[in-house]
Structure formats: structure tokens, C-alpha cells
Amino acid sequence: MMHLTVNRPLTTLLKHMYMYARQKHSTSSIxxxxxxxxxxxxxxxxxxxxxxxxxxxxxxxxxxxxxxxxxxxxxxxxxxxxxxxxxxxxxxxxxxxxxxxxxxxxxxxxxxxxxxxxxxxxxxxxxxxxxxxxxxxxxxxxxxxxxxxxxxxxxxxxxxxxxxxxxxxxxxxxxxxxxxxxxxxxxxxxxxxxxxxxxxxxxxxxxxxxxxxxxxxxxxxxxxxxxxxxxxxxxxxxxxxxxxxxxxxxxxxxxxxxxxxxxxxxxxxxxxxxxxxxxxxxxxxxxxxxxxxxxxxxxxxxxxxxxxxxxxxxxxxxxxxxxxxxxxxxxxxxxxxGSKRRSVTKTTEPTAKYGQPVVIGGSNVDLVSSIRSQSIQYGDGTNLGSVHITLGGVGRNIADCLSRLGTSPMFLSAIGRDSQGDTLLGLSSHMNTSAVSIIDDHSTATYSCVLDSDGAMVLGVGDMDVHIKITPAYVSEYEKYLSSAPLVCIDGNIPVDTIEYVCKYCAQHNTPVWYEPTCIVKSTQPFQSDCWKTISYISPNFKELCMISNCLHKKNNNAYQDHNNLTVHKQVEICIELCELLLQHMYCVVVTLGQYGVLVCRNAQPEEPFLIASSTPQERTASKMSAVHYPACNADHITSVSGAGDCLTGAMIARILQQSTPDDCIKSGLLAALCSTQTVMTVPASVSTIDELLASTICQPNRVL
Structure with a gap:
């Protein structure tokens, strides 16, 4: 009896191991x-x-x-x-x-x-x-x-x-x-x-x-x-x-x-x-x-x-x-x-102690026309090239990039109940689009742009009326997400009253806000009132920064009109001067300089972690201002630059939320922008591979202030 009592479980265990081995073999072999x-x-x-x-x-x-x-x-x-x-x-x-x-x-x-x-x-x-x-x-x-x-x-x-x-x-x-x-x-x-x-x-x-x-x-x-x-x-x-x-x-x-x-x-x-x-x-x-x-x-x-x-x-x-x-x-x-990815998506400090980030902005279906010839035919001429349909909208692109980098945000936007909206949701299935508002009496926003042979935009036409439905009332339904977010990102596509509402509400709950301008015209929207003083981050390009400065100074500074003829050193010099006024109230200005890379000006030392809701509040005084210039990553060819800025912002935010070093945050943004320039897709799947490229990237930042 003693012998049977001891060995019956052993016999059963061996039998189960044998059956399991057979099952494993049968399901894995072909x-x-x-x-x-x-x-x-x-x-x-x-x-x-x-x-x-x-x-x-x-x-x-x-x-x-x-x-x-x-x-x-x-x-x-x-x-x-x-x-x-x-x-x-x-x-x-x-x-x-x-x-x-x-x-x-x-x-x-x-x-x-x-x-x-x-x-x-x-x-x-x-x-x-x-x-x-x-x-x-x-x-x-x-x-x-x-x-x-x-x-x-x-x-x-x-x-x-x-x-x-x-x-x-x-x-x-x-x-x-x-x-x-x-x-x-x-x-x-x-x-x-x-x-x-x-x-x-x-x-x-x-x-x-x-x-x-x-x-x-x-x-x-x-x-x-x-x-x-x-x-x-x-x-x-x-x-x-x-x-x-x-x-x-x-x-x-x-x-x-x-x-x-x-x-x-x-x-x-x-x-x-x-x-x-x-x-x-x-x-x-x-x-x-x-x-x-x-x-x-x-x-x-x-x-x-x-x-x-x-x-x-x-x-x-x-x-x-x-x-x-x-x-x-x-x-x-x-x-x-394996477990490396799980640790990023599940145990990153900001999302463990706080809620998920929130992105509020536009969603578009884009029609991108790329001209092959160096010379462009206007009027009756036909330009040979290629035409692609892709997804766009600054807010959607940023949310897309965040999702591909392991930081899935709550995304608030508005689309029409139409085939374009179905296409947009279908191709955005890797994102959390559960909060996107579907409007019956509006069409999904569409955007058409023409790119020259270098990938630079020649002309853009947008039908964006549905974005007026991104109202304060709609956004207010998600206040619990705003108040618990480590960071909220808004773009210039949303109405001014919604921008003001978000800035005011987030300021009350100490939630940092990142404002991403969508174009020169909309770059000044938050600056129509004092709400801009509650924004923590802003990421304009050189032209948009000049327009913002004009708005605040109530003058017409035309420095941006011939900025392509300026050296990188002159552009950086002008940007630092223009950022000083913004940094009297803001925490960080990220200026995108196209082929010249990016300039990061902020009220912190270059080695200090970026500000998020979980960080210790930092003093925002002009005396602490620093400015660091990062050159762009070299590209063998450029297909389109239309999503590069959005990818830079999305990747930077993703790494900021994961509390990476400032260098890694900015380099990740530059690598994501590079991935975007290699394809007509505004946010290609390849942005998810920037971690593999980061270690081998040689990028020597230059502290200029």
C-alpha cells in the first residue's frame, strides 16, 4: 500500500507529461x-x-x-x-x-x-x-x-x-x-x-x-x-x-x-x-x-x-x-x-500612477499627390506622378505614433458617419478610438496635398468642417481622463473655445498640456487670449514660431518669409530670441527646423527629465532657460515630409511619458520623423522599430544656451 500510494501520483504525472509532449509535438510539427x-x-x-x-x-x-x-x-x-x-x-x-x-x-x-x-x-x-x-x-x-x-x-x-x-x-x-x-x-x-x-x-x-x-x-x-x-x-x-x-x-x-x-x-x-x-x-x-x-x-x-x-x-x-x-x-x-514590450505598455511609471495620456485633435483621410518632375506644370498641363490615399490629422497622427510606441492614449476626435470614416476607423484599429465622436450630418475631414519631387508640400486643400464638433461639451464627457492624465496633447484643428476649455481645466488639475500647431494660420489660436500661459509645451516650426511672436507683440515680423536662405546658426539665434517671451509662462518650446533638426528651449537644465504630471513641479523662470540644438537624422531619400513633425511630437511624448533621458526623447522623435519621410504614410509601422535604431544613432547635440 505504501508503494502504491507513493507511485500512483508519479505514474499519473509521467502519463500527463507524455500526453503533453505528444500534444506539443503534434501542434508544432508540420x-x-x-x-x-x-x-x-x-x-x-x-x-x-x-x-x-x-x-x-x-x-x-x-x-x-x-x-x-x-x-x-x-x-x-x-x-x-x-x-x-x-x-x-x-x-x-x-x-x-x-x-x-x-x-x-x-x-x-x-x-x-x-x-x-x-x-x-x-x-x-x-x-x-x-x-x-x-x-x-x-x-x-x-x-x-x-x-x-x-x-x-x-x-x-x-x-x-x-x-x-x-x-x-x-x-x-x-x-x-x-x-x-x-x-x-x-x-x-x-x-x-x-x-x-x-x-x-x-x-x-x-x-x-x-x-x-x-x-x-x-x-x-x-x-x-x-x-x-x-x-x-x-x-x-x-x-x-x-x-x-x-x-x-x-x-x-x-x-x-x-x-x-x-x-x-x-x-x-x-x-x-x-x-x-x-x-x-x-x-x-x-x-x-x-x-x-x-x-x-x-x-x-x-x-x-x-x-x-x-x-x-x-x-x-x-x-x-x-x-x-x-x-x-x-x-x-x-x-x-516578449516581456520587454509588456513592461513598456503595462508598468511604465506615468501610466501606473496616473491615467493614460489624452490626445484631442483632428482626423483626416488624406489624398497625397507626388510630382515626379523637378518642374511643375500649372494651368492646363498634367504633372506625372503618383497619388496615394493615407490617414492624417495632426491629433490622429500623434495618437497613432504614441500607440505604436507602447503608450496608447485616449483619443478624442470627430468624424462623419460615412465610408471615409469607416476607412479611418478600420485602418486605426491599433489605436483606442472608442471615444471618437461619429457625426451624422457632417462628412469625415479630407485633406488633399500636392508634393514636389523633394517631398515638400506645394499646395494643400482641406475640408475640415467636422472638427467644429470637437466641442467643450464633447470633451467635458472625458474630464476624468483629463484630470488623471500624465499629459494632454491638443492640436490646432480644434475650435478656440475647446482649446481654452482644455487649458483651463488642465491647469486646475496640474495636468501639462502640449499644443501642436497644425499650420501657420492656426498656430496663434491659443494666443487670442491668456489661455496660452497655461500651456506647458508647444512645438511650432520656424514660420509658426514667428507668427506666434507677431501675435504676442502685435507686429508683423517677416523674418520667416525668407528663412530658407538663413543659415542654421541664424535660425537658431532667432528662435532663442522668440522663445524667451514664451518661456516666461511656458515650460518648453520644441522648434522644428526641417533639414536642420530641432531646437529644444525650456525652463530646465538639459539633463533634467521632461515635465509630466508625476514630476515634481518645476519653477519656470527665465534664468533657468536652456537651449539645445539637435541635428536631423540623415536620409538617403525623402518621399514625403507631411507627417514628420507629428511623428517627432508623438515619439517625444511617448518617451517623455516613459521617463527616458532627454537625449533619448529627442533622438527618438528625430528617428520617428525620419521613418515618416521615407514613405507616403504619415505614420508608418516602422516607427515602432526606433528603439532598435536608437542605440546606433550618432547625433551630437549642441547646447547653445
């Missing part, structure tokens, strides 16, 4: 005779890069040809545009393919009798050498075997209506309970029993979250099913952190992240819902049941709505692809950086 990973996908996976899995039943059973092929190609393109690699999964020629070529997609789209392959069908389809489109469960298995953690689909299966008697429950749910893959979907189709589906997922131990500002669980064509998810994630970063922790705990179960349908097509939801109910009744009358119900319903609803349901279906899948790509990108970075 049997080449059964699974074929496309070369590009395999390469990205080896490097730990972002890969997004896609199912293939949407191609084989979800849509008619050629809509199915076009949708598959567009979704893969969206994933690539968002810096991730698509991996459509399907069964062909006796192998489970992870990633398809264009010819594979065409073959699959035109297949006449493909099998709809769930977990139970995989072995049979492979053994017979048949063609099969993988369902959610089939795709999850393939993704997990290949080491892909993020899977984008339209909607998952669930418990069918009357499922408590028919026991008709989708294999998707049990797969989520035993396969550690994050499924990004528009929730559950309304033809299913949604509350029982959520209960079943809870029983299976599946983490269910919604993406965006609300816990309302989406119902495919409807943004809300009327039921709530247990948790909510507001950004791609937050979603990726959730997935990372789940994978690190080796829970063995998956996650379901519900993304509501874009607002631009959600208005058609009720019409589609009525069509679904009609199709359900018809299916019941005709005796259609089991796995044949969903394709029948989708086809019938498409007929009833005159194709509107198909458009909405495609729109939500494309939106899920954008969100999933950003999540995969963030997850890739987190898992490569």
Missing part, C-alpha cells in the same frame, strides 16, 4: 505529406511576422462566381496593404494548403462540386484527393498546425434555433474550445440562437470579446444582437495583448473577437434581417435543414435584397480583414519583444 505551406507564408512565419489565416468556404460555398474570387482577392489585398501576410486555407490534391496562389484561388472559385470541410471531413477529403473549402473549424485546425494565431472570417456558426431539441450545434464552437486560434468575425449570424451560442462558448471555456467602443455582441449584418459579450477590447494592441496572454498560458482554447459591421452598411441591416426571417420560413417549408440551411439562406436573402446583402457581406469581411491584420501585426511585435 507533416509535409499532408500539409503544404506556401513558401511566402512559411518564410514570414519563420521570422515571426504577422500572418492572417482565411477560410475558403466563403469562396466555395459563400458567394457565386466571380464575386467569390474577387472578394477573396480583395481581402488578401487588404491584409497585404496592412503589412500582414494572408494565408487562405483549403484542401486540394490530397493536401491541406496553408496559403494559396492566384491560380489556386481561381481553381477553387470555379470548382463545381467542392466539399464543405469541417473537422470531421478533413481526413476523408484528403484521403480521396477531393477539393474542399474549409469551414471555421477546418481553417482553425490548419492555422494552428502551421503556427498562425489570427484567423479572419465573416461570421462563425453556432447553436441553431431549436438546437436544444435538435442538438444542431456547429463544430465551430467546439473547435474554439480546443484549438488556440483567435477568430476575428462579425459575430454570429442572426439565423442562429445567439444567447445559447454565447452560453455554449462559455461552457467550452472560450474567451469572447467585442472590438470597439461597446460590449454589444454583433450579429453579422447587425452591429448589435441585443446581447453583451463578457469583455471588450478597444484597440488592436489591446486585442493582441489578450491573445498573447491566452497563448502564453497555454489554455488550449481559442478566442472569439466580434467586430461590428461598418456603420456605412449597417443601416441596411434591418432590411436584411427581414429578408433573413422570410428565407428562414421558406427553408422550413421546403424542408431544408442541417449544413444546407446557411448557403440557402444567404442565396435567398441576396435575391430578396437585390444584392444589398452581398455588398454588406463583402464590406464586413473586408473590415474584419483590416482589423485582423492590425491585431496580427501587434501580436507579432508583442511575441517577438
Amino acid at each position: 507533416p509535409n505529406d499532408l500539409i503544404q505551406v506556401q513558401a511566402n507564408v512559411a518564410s514570414v512565419l519563420r521570422q515571426g511576422g504577422p500572418v492572417v489565416a482565411l477560410e475558403s468556404t466563403i469562396i466555395t460555398h459563400g458567394m457565386p462566381y466571380p464575386d467569390n474570387l474577387r472578394t477573396a482577392q480583395e481581402v488578401e489585398s487588404i491584409i497585404e496593404q496592412n503589412d500582414a501576410t494572408p494565408a487562405t486555407i483549403a484542401l486540394m490534391n490530397g493536401k491541406l494548403h496553408i496559403g494559396l496562389t492566384q491560380s489556386d484561388l481561381q481553381y477553387l472559385a470555379k470548382s463545381t462540386s467542392p466539399v464543405k470541410a469541417s473537422r470531421r471531413d478533413l481526413a476523408w477529403v484528403l484521403s480521396k484527393g477531393l477539393t474542399g473549402g474549409t469551414t471555421v473549424s477546418g481553417t482553425m485546425i490548419g492555422a494552428h498546425r502551421a503556427g498562425i494565431h489570427v484567423f479572419v472570417t465573416g461570421g462563425i456558426g453556432g447553436v441553431h434555433r431549436e438546437g436544444q431539441t435538435s442538438m444542431d450545434v456547429s463544430a465551430d464552437l467546439t473547435e474554439l474550445g480546443r484549438t488556440p486560434v483567435a477568430v476575428i468575425s462579425a459575430g454570429v449570424k442572426s439565423i442562429l440562437d445567439i444567447p445559447r451560442t454565447l452560453e455554449y462558448l462559455e461552457t467550452e471555456g472560450v474567451t469572447v470579446a467585442t472590438f470597439g467602443p461597446s460590449r454589444d455582441f454583433p450579429a453579422f449584418f447587425l452591429p448589435s444582437s441585443g446581447y453583451q459579450a463578457p469583455i471588450n477590447v478597444t484597440s488592436a494592441r489591446e486585442a493582441a495583448e489578450l491573445i498573447d496572454y491566452s497563448l502564453s498560458l497555454e489554455l488550449g482554447s481559442g478566442l472569439l473577437i466580434g467586430v461590428p459591421i461598418p456603420s456605412s452598411v449597417a443601416t441596411q441591416g434591418q432590411q436584411i434581417e427581414d429578408a433573413i426571417q422570410s428565407a428562414l420560413q421558406q427553408a422550413s417549408v421546403e424542408g431544408i435543414h442541417g449544413k444546407d440551411v446557411t448557403p440557402f439562406i444567404l442565396q435567398r436573402v441576396n435575391e430578396i435584397t437585390g444584392g444589398e446583402s452581398l455588398k454588406a457581406n463583402i464590406a464586413l469581411i473586408q473590415n474584419n480583414a483590416r482589423v485582423g491584420s492590425k491585431i496580427a501585426q501587434e501580436l507579432s511585435y508583442i511575441r517577438r519583444e
Whole structure:
């Protein structure tokens, strides 16, 4: 008895270790005779890069040809545009393919009798050498075997209506309970029993979250099913952190992240819902049941709505692809950086003792035209070049940069309820946009600019009327965030009365305010009253600093008009003189000098940490003023300078909040600005790599005062 008592636990432990070793081996190895990973996908996976899995039943059973092929190609393109690699999964020629070529997609789209392959069908389809489109469960298995953690689909299966008697429950749910893959979907189709589906997922131990500002669980064509998810994630970063922790705990179960349908097509939801109910009744009358119900319903609803349901279906899948790509990108970075990244985002001193930073400002969709020729044709001539659509808005750019550098801010802005707004939110999924106000009777701000062959702006046109909706009343809803923030950043796009409100409120709560001018015209907005005296930081360029000085002195100083002809030493001399007046009340002036770098003037010694809410209040006297000039980082080429200043500010703020040394704060800003100049994207994903560049950057600052 003594012998048995001692060794039974040991035997059990050895058995569990053996089973665990087998499970670990089976999920990490790839049997080449059964699974074929496309070369590009395999390469990205080896490097730990972002890969997004896609199912293939949407191609084989979800849509008619050629809509199915076009949708598959567009979704893969969206994933690539968002810096991730698509991996459509399907069964062909006796192998489970992870990633398809264009010819594979065409073959699959035109297949006449493909099998709809769930977990139970995989072995049979492979053994017979048949063609099969993988369902959610089939795709999850393939993704997990290949080491892909993020899977984008339209909607998952669930418990069918009357499922408590028919026991008709989708294999998707049990797969989520035993396969550690994050499924990004528009929730559950309304033809299913949604509350029982959520209960079943809870029983299976599946983490269910919604993406965006609300816990309302989406119902495919409807943004809300009327039921709530247990948790909510507001950004791609937050979603990726959730997935990372789940994978690190080796829970063995998956996650379901519900993304509501874009607002631009959600208005058609009720019409589609009525069509679904009609199709359900018809299916019941005709005796259609089991796995044949969903394709029948989708086809019938498409007929009833005159194709509107198909458009909405495609729109939500494309939106899920954008969100999933950003999540995969963030997850890739987190898992490569490991605990180092977690320590930045979770235990940085300012965010541990205080709330998150707040950014208040404009959000735009930008149309950037770059001219190739050195000479510009005006009038009837046509300039050859390239045209790109990207995101902009000074406030949005700064919030974007902060988010990519591990300091996700609360972002307050206003956009229209339109396709441009959907695009903006979709491409900003790595940010916390839950507080952005969506306005019915205004269009999302758009900005069009023309750049010369050197990347300098020639002409800009903006439609910014929606920014007047960033009102004091709207901002006041987030006063608790303002009062607890380590720093609040505002831009010149917001109305003057909102600027004055924010400055006054933050002054009452000792919260430093950073003002970022957006242009020469708007640079003087805070200086129309005494509210500027409560601002701690301001970051003008040379022209904007001259305009501010003119406003305060009530004179017309034209020094900026020919500043390009001034030497760097003369520009620095003028800036120091103009900053002296501002520093009688402000703490720091960061003057951007373009190719000449940046001049930092402040009421502190150069080696002292920058001021944030957690810092000991510093005396602001002119006698303590210091001025340090940092040269710009060298660039081999310049594509666009339109986002450089915003990236400099965003990176500086991120490092200030992380209490880095002043040198590292400013050098990080210069490196982020350099990253921005190398691409048409105002805030490229590459800004997240500036830590790797910082150690090797040679930048000798020059203290001039």
C-alpha cells in the first residue's frame, strides 16, 4: 500500500507529461505529406511576422462566381496593404494548403462540386484527393498546425434555433474550445440562437470579446444582437495583448473577437434581417435543414435584397480583414519583444500612477499627390506622378505614433458617419478610438496635398468642417481622463473655445498640456487670449514660431518669409530670441527646423527629465532657460515630409511619458520623423522599430544656451 500510494501520483504525472509532449509535438510539427505551406507564408512565419489565416468556404460555398474570387482577392489585398501576410486555407490534391496562389484561388472559385470541410471531413477529403473549402473549424485546425494565431472570417456558426431539441450545434464552437486560434468575425449570424451560442462558448471555456467602443455582441449584418459579450477590447494592441496572454498560458482554447459591421452598411441591416426571417420560413417549408440551411439562406436573402446583402457581406469581411491584420501585426511585435514590450505598455511609471495620456485633435483621410518632375506644370498641363490615399490629422497622427510606441492614449476626435470614416476607423484599429465622436450630418475631414519631387508640400486643400464638433461639451464627457492624465496633447484643428476649455481645466488639475500647431494660420489660436500661459509645451516650426511672436507683440515680423536662405546658426539665434517671451509662462518650446533638426528651449537644465504630471513641479523662470540644438537624422531619400513633425511630437511624448533621458526623447522623435519621410504614410509601422535604431544613432547635440 505504501508503494502504491507513493507511485500512483508519479505514474499519473509521467502519463500527463507524455500526453503533453505528444500534444506539443503534434501542434508544432508540420507533416509535409499532408500539409503544404506556401513558401511566402512559411518564410514570414519563420521570422515571426504577422500572418492572417482565411477560410475558403466563403469562396466555395459563400458567394457565386466571380464575386467569390474577387472578394477573396480583395481581402488578401487588404491584409497585404496592412503589412500582414494572408494565408487562405483549403484542401486540394490530397493536401491541406496553408496559403494559396492566384491560380489556386481561381481553381477553387470555379470548382463545381467542392466539399464543405469541417473537422470531421478533413481526413476523408484528403484521403480521396477531393477539393474542399474549409469551414471555421477546418481553417482553425490548419492555422494552428502551421503556427498562425489570427484567423479572419465573416461570421462563425453556432447553436441553431431549436438546437436544444435538435442538438444542431456547429463544430465551430467546439473547435474554439480546443484549438488556440483567435477568430476575428462579425459575430454570429442572426439565423442562429445567439444567447445559447454565447452560453455554449462559455461552457467550452472560450474567451469572447467585442472590438470597439461597446460590449454589444454583433450579429453579422447587425452591429448589435441585443446581447453583451463578457469583455471588450478597444484597440488592436489591446486585442493582441489578450491573445498573447491566452497563448502564453497555454489554455488550449481559442478566442472569439466580434467586430461590428461598418456603420456605412449597417443601416441596411434591418432590411436584411427581414429578408433573413422570410428565407428562414421558406427553408422550413421546403424542408431544408442541417449544413444546407446557411448557403440557402444567404442565396435567398441576396435575391430578396437585390444584392444589398452581398455588398454588406463583402464590406464586413473586408473590415474584419483590416482589423485582423492590425491585431496580427501587434501580436507579432508583442511575441517577438516578449516581456520587454509588456513592461513598456503595462508598468511604465506615468501610466501606473496616473491615467493614460489624452490626445484631442483632428482626423483626416488624406489624398497625397507626388510630382515626379523637378518642374511643375500649372494651368492646363498634367504633372506625372503618383497619388496615394493615407490617414492624417495632426491629433490622429500623434495618437497613432504614441500607440505604436507602447503608450496608447485616449483619443478624442470627430468624424462623419460615412465610408471615409469607416476607412479611418478600420485602418486605426491599433489605436483606442472608442471615444471618437461619429457625426451624422457632417462628412469625415479630407485633406488633399500636392508634393514636389523633394517631398515638400506645394499646395494643400482641406475640408475640415467636422472638427467644429470637437466641442467643450464633447470633451467635458472625458474630464476624468483629463484630470488623471500624465499629459494632454491638443492640436490646432480644434475650435478656440475647446482649446481654452482644455487649458483651463488642465491647469486646475496640474495636468501639462502640449499644443501642436497644425499650420501657420492656426498656430496663434491659443494666443487670442491668456489661455496660452497655461500651456506647458508647444512645438511650432520656424514660420509658426514667428507668427506666434507677431501675435504676442502685435507686429508683423517677416523674418520667416525668407528663412530658407538663413543659415542654421541664424535660425537658431532667432528662435532663442522668440522663445524667451514664451518661456516666461511656458515650460518648453520644441522648434522644428526641417533639414536642420530641432531646437529644444525650456525652463530646465538639459539633463533634467521632461515635465509630466508625476514630476515634481518645476519653477519656470527665465534664468533657468536652456537651449539645445539637435541635428536631423540623415536620409538617403525623402518621399514625403507631411507627417514628420507629428511623428517627432508623438515619439517625444511617448518617451517623455516613459521617463527616458532627454537625449533619448529627442533622438527618438528625430528617428520617428525620419521613418515618416521615407514613405507616403504619415505614420508608418516602422516607427515602432526606433528603439532598435536608437542605440546606433550618432547625433551630437549642441547646447547653445
